[in-house]
Amino acid sequence: xxxxxxxxxxxxxxxxxxxxxxxxxxxxxxxxxxxxxxxxxxxxxxxxxxxxxxxxxxxxxxxxxxxxxxxxxxxxxxxxxxxxxxxxxxxxxxxxxxxxxxxxxxxxxxxxxxxxxxxxxxxxxxxxxxxxxxxxxxxxxxxxxxxxxxxxxxxxxxxxxxxxxxxxxxxxxxx
Numbered sequence: 001x002x003x004x005x006x007x008x009x010x011x012x013x014x015x016x017x018x019x020x021x022x023x024x025x026x027x028x029x030x031x032x033x034x035x036x037x038x039x040x041x042x043x044x045x046x047x048x049x050x051x052x053x054x055x056x057x058x059x060x061x062x063x064x065x066x067x068x069x070x071x072x073x074x075x076x077x078x079x080x081x082x083x084x085x086x087x088x089x090x091x092x093x094x095x096x097x098x099x100x101x102x103x104x105x106x107x108x109x110x111x112x113x114x115x116x117x118x119x120x121x122x123x124x125x126x127x128x129x130x131x132x133x134x135x136x137x138x139x140x141x142x143x144x145x146x147x148x149x150x151x152x153x154x155x156x157x158x159x160x161x162x163x164x165x166x167x168x169x170x171x172x173x174x175x
Contacts, residue, residue: 011144012107019096035154037092039099042147044078047106049140054113
């Protein structure tokens with residue numbers, strides 16, 4: 001398996017392992033951004049980028065994910081700090097099942113796209129030198145890994161008061 005596909009698979013597996021047993025309260029609990037919002041953002045960034053790079057409509061809009069989340073189908077709304085207010089982040093609600101189903105869809109699109117050429121330069125003159133698809137995917141992966149790390153930390157924080165997995169009765173419960 002290529003490194004880039006392996007990297008996105010690792011995020012996918014980690015997100016599934018982390019979210020599966022979370023309660024609705026844990027998904028929305030302080031501090032904010034919450035675990036649920038971070039999981040949503042991780043998938044939205046993947047969807048936005050994989051769709052744009054492949055020249056396809058975002059799953060968020062075309063497959064109706066925005067409606068399932070009760071949010072408007074805005075293509076530029078993927079949780080950038082300038083786009084979401086503190087109140088919007090606090091109000092965010094979604095089940096672990098919905099978050100994982102959306103992530104599954106975005107992961108499948110990303111896997112399909114990853115088989116394409118990575119050396120292609122992007123027409124984004126605001127960046128110099130012009131980025132390649134590989135550079136963009138590393139940025140998306142960095143975001144996903146950062147968000148997944150935050151989710152894992154917050155889960156341990158909520159359950160143990162900090163990142164102390166060895167103190168858990170079942171250390172696997174905080175992964």
